[in-house]
Amino acid sequence: MSVHAIAAVLSGQIRPGNRLTVQGWVRTRRDSKAGLSFIAVHDGSCFEPLQVVASAELPNYRSEVLHLTAGCALRVRGELVVSTGKGQAVELRADWIETVGGIEDPETYPVAPKPHSFEYLRTVAHLRPRTNSIGAVARVRHSLSQAVHRFLHERGYFWVHTPIITASDCEGAGALFRVSTLDGVNPPRTPEGGIDFAQDFFGRETFLTVSGQLNVEAYCLALSKVYTFGPTFRAENSNTSRHLAEFWMIEPETAFADLHANADLAEALLKFMFRALLDERADDLAFFAQRIDKTCIQRLERMVNAPFERMEYGEAIRILEKAGETFEFPVRWGVDLQSEHERYLTERHVGRPLVLINYPKEIKSFYMRLNDDGRTVAAMDVLAPGIGEIVGGSQREERLVVLDARLDEMGINKTAYNWYRDLRRYGSVPHAGFGLGFERTVSYATGMSNVRDVIPFPRTPRSADF
RNA sequence: UCCCCAGUAGCUCAGUCGGUAGAGCAGGUGACUGUUAAUCACCGGGUCCGUGGUUCGAGUCCGCGCUGGGGAGCCA
Numbered sequence: 001m002s003v004h005a006i007a008a009v010l011s012g013q014i015r016p017g018n019r020l021t022v023q024g025w026v027r028t029r030r031d032s033k034a035g036l037s038f039i040a041v042h043d044g045s046c047f048e049p050l051q052v053v054a055s056a057e058l059p060n061y062r063s064e065v066l067h068l069t070a071g072c073a074l075r076v077r078g079e080l081v082v083s084t085g086k087g088q089a090v091e092l093r094a095d096w097i098e099t100v101g102g103i104e105d106p107e108t109y110p111v112a113p114k115p116h117s118f119e120y121l122r123t124v125a126h127l128r129p130r131t132n133s134i135g136a137v138a139r140v141r142h143s144l145s146q147a148v149h150r151f152l153h154e155r156g157y158f159w160v161h162t163p164i165i166t167a168s169d170c171e172g173a174g175a176l177f178r179v180s181t182l183d184g185v186n187p188p189r190t191p192e193g194g195i196d197f198a199q200d201f202f203g204r205e206t207f208l209t210v211s212g213q214l215n216v217e218a219y220c221l222a223l224s225k226v227y228t229f230g231p232t233f234r235a236e237n238s239n240t241s242r243h244l245a246e247f248w249m250i251e252p253e254t255a256f257a258d259l260h261a262n263a264d265l266a267e268a269l270l271k272f273m274f275r276a277l278l279d280e281r282a283d284d285l286a287f288f289a290q291r292i293d294k295t296c297i298q299r300l301e302r303m304v305n306a307p308f309e310r311m312e313y314g315e316a317i318r319i320l321e322k323a324g325e326t327f328e329f330p331v332r333w334g335v336d337l338q339s340e341h342e343r344y345l346t347e348r349h350v351g352r353p354l355v356l357i358n359y360p361k362e363i364k365s366f367y368m369r370l371n372d373d374g375r376t377v378a379a380m381d382v383l384a385p386g387i388g389e390i391v392g393g394s395q396r397e398e399r400l401v402v403l404d405a406r407l408d409e410m411g412i413n414k415t416a417y418n419w420y421r422d423l424r425r426y427g428s429v430p431h432a433g434f435g436l437g438f439e440r441t442v443s444y445a446t447g448m449s450n451v452r453d454v455i456p457f458p459r460t461p462r463s464a465d466f
Numbered sequence: 467u468c469c470c471c472a473g474u475a476g477c478u479c480a481g482u483c484g485g486u487a488g489a490g491c492a493g494g495u496g497a498c499u500g501u502u503a504a505u506c507a508c509c510g511g512g513u514c515c516g517u518g519g520u521u522c523g524a525g526u527c528c529g530c531g532c533u534g535g536g537g538a539g540c541c542a
Contacts, residue, residue: 033498033505040502053500069493087502107493107511108476114491114503116477119534175540211542236540237467249542328538339538389542437542450535451542462533 007045009080009090016082016090022050023100025130026072028113029065037065038085041074041092044135047283051083051091052076064099070113071130073101118453125457125466133292136284137454140277141442147276148229148250151269157225157252162212164231167204168416175235176207177245208233211435212251214367214420217396220253220431221423227252229438237461241450242387244439246459253433259369259378259395262432263310263355266382266391269436270353271304277445278304285446293447299385300445302352309350313359313376316345323349336363339388346385354383366406367420368394369430380434384444393434400424 003021004014014020024043031037035056040049052074054065068074078094085091103109110124111131121128128134149159165179181201182188188196197205212228219226228251235245252265278285278300289297311319320331320341329338337345337356346354358376361368368377382391397403403424407414414421439451452458457466 028503030501030504031498032501034500035498036500038501038504051502083500085500085502105476105493109493110476112477112492114477120477122534232542234541238540239467240538240540241536243541247542387542392542435542440542 005045006041006043006048006050009050009092010046010048014080016080019077019079020092021075021077022052022092023075024050024073026068026070026074028070029068031066037061037068038091039065039068039074039076039097041076042130042135044129044138047132047136047139047287048088051085051088052078052097053091053093054097055094058094058097060097065097068099069103069106069109071103071106071109071111072099074098075100118450122452122458129456132287133448134453136281136287137442137446137448138456139284140281140446141438141454143277143280144273144438144442144445145229147273148269150276151272152225152227152252155225157227158219158223160212160216160219160223160226160228162209162215162228162230164209165202165206166209166215167202167206168214176210177233177235179206179208210234211249213253213433213435216251216253216433217420217431218423220255220433221427221429224255225252239461241452242440242443244451244455244458244460245464247451247455248438250436250438251433253431255429255431257395257432258430259357259380259432262393262395262434263308263357263380263382266380266393266434266436267308267353267355270382270391270441273441274300274445275304288446288448296445296447299447306352308353308355308382310355310357311345311350313356316341316356319349320344334360334362342383342388343385346383346388352385356381356383361406364394366410366412367396367403369397370402370406378432382434384440387440387444389437390440390444391434391436393432395430395432398424398428398430400428 003023006022006024008014009020009022022041022043024041027040027042027049029037029039037054039052039054041052042049054061058065075098076092076094077096078092080090081093083089083091111127116131121131121134129138152159182195182199188199190196200206210232212230216226216228230248231246232249233246236243252269254261254265285297314333316337317331317333320327323344325344327340329335329340331341357378357380358371359379361370361375361377364377364379368379370377378395380393381389384390397406400421403421404414407417439454442448442454443451446454448454452460
């Protein structure tokens, strides 16, 4: 008799009357007056557990079944039958139940069948995937990841595996984690007294990447359409519900594309991801809508059906100036938008995702293409209600002269970027790309308010357990 | 990093005016003719975050530290 995933059983692939085996973990056990027990068995293949009906006639009913508690691992054999109870269409009438792994001390098992706070669950990150919420998040992450690859693959994009270890000490974003094999207590010294990184593993200072963008641009200018999807690292002391020291980012890069094509791609990608999620994970989304965020399904449906608002930075400033709001940070042309400003624009002014374009060059990175007005760059941010920026991107500066001027202006050492500048020397073309923060996207889709709960093992300042 | 708040049973929390500890859930035992966060009865369960101080006496008041949360900055 074959073993089946509970997802296959509950989706109707197995008809009542068939005999089968399932394997999974106990969620709850309810004993009935009739001298039988109902065991909710969960194997993670879908949101719902399968109800197993265990009768007192089972040889191990009193010795084992009546002692099953949340978390016990089971193998159950029986016949699938139409349920006479209300909560489920079918159930497994067991004729054999085997405890594969028991619970050492049920009283202190950390994932009791009761509501837990997410703060507490983070302290048991190795066990929290057994909960409804974190299990659902894991399946949502999978669906969204697969959708990213499917969408970009179908549009002719190649997945490029850019390096995790980088020597660029200024990729334009955030503080870096050093990668080193030197003795941390007593490192080799230069004559000047500094640490002698020439003796380090790579013969120079190296770091964990903060973005695959610069590397993926090199492949863009050969394969035309490329993307990265991998982990990135920021050593910033950010203590918020939207930041992680290790997070995942999707970075498409398109040759012969301008900012508008770039924004089109970002919008189409997000819509494809959320459409796929609505199609594939209705069970998990129903849970998020019921327990986490009542509006999450309608938010996703609205997002996939309505065009994103597009707005010039200058227009956004005018709207904020006329808003009649008292902002903590005053608004004028040239300032970077603060959380309160983004929130006003997305949540109050347009009420849905907003693409802001053409920012002042002073507040953006060196690689963004200078516009003809000489004071703005072809940058874009996608702002989502509730979480703020989920996409940041730009058309890249493809003109070597202009790029060099920008590097000089910002006091960046050009020689460190010689390989990047080569891309502008040899067959340079207009190109554009963006970074999509994966955890923020999962957070937006599920209504989970802290990104630490949408990544399996979160890394944040002072916290890298597990 | 800054501002604010919190830390008491396995978990979520209450604890009044400073007088040596409570509930719900979870767990154990039992009852109940199909349960759905089952119900009912009984039972076990405490480094009151740490540290120093005030006091006859501190979970409670004060200082310092640690951890967590909310917000801000930085960003995705």
